[in-house]
Amino acid sequence: MATIEECRAALDKFSDTLGRAEGDVRDAAALDRSVSCRITDLDVTFAGRITGGRIEVAETLQGPPRERAQIRLAMSGDDLVALVNGELHFARAWGAGRVRLEAGLRDLFRLRRLL
Template identity: 40%
Template sequence: MATVEECEDALHRLATRLSDNGEAAPRQARVRRTLSCTVRDLGVVFTGLLDDGKLTGIARASDPQAQVRLELGSDDLLELVDGSLRIGPALATGRVKVGAGVRDLLLLRSLL
């Protein structure tokens, strides 16, 4: 099981990667959405803002309410960010749960 700090670091790595690829972000990624990431095994929630293909304002929060809600285990978060876990199979097997509209699901797939 990964630690809270490792999960937060993974989200910051994802934010850096998205920022570095900002100009190359797909057109559908150029939206503004609030994002929450609930790490089930650690009982922690991170929130942020997905804006124009960039992830900003990552912080711990008590309320997972957001336009796009991810729920996953700590190890799954690390694997997802590192690229060793693909979002499609993770959703199909229940390792990752997403609360979002179809358009936002496609957005997540293009970003991860």
């Protein structure tokens, strides 16, 4: 089972990847939205913003987020690490119910280019 530190490192790695993106992916990452990533098996939530093409984690919360973010992800720590490392395909994980993504329709269309 992935640790909180490994999950945070995976989010940092994903943020770095977004920051280096070009073309359509860079355009899709140019959101300014609140974001939360709930790690279900650790009962922890990383909350922050996607801004300037990066994910900025502002706080790590025990349990569910206090406020509803505009973009909400939920998955196990192992799945987060596997997704970021390219070992798990997002669409297959989402289709199998291993990853939950909730956002407004317009955001979902933009995010599909990232995932």
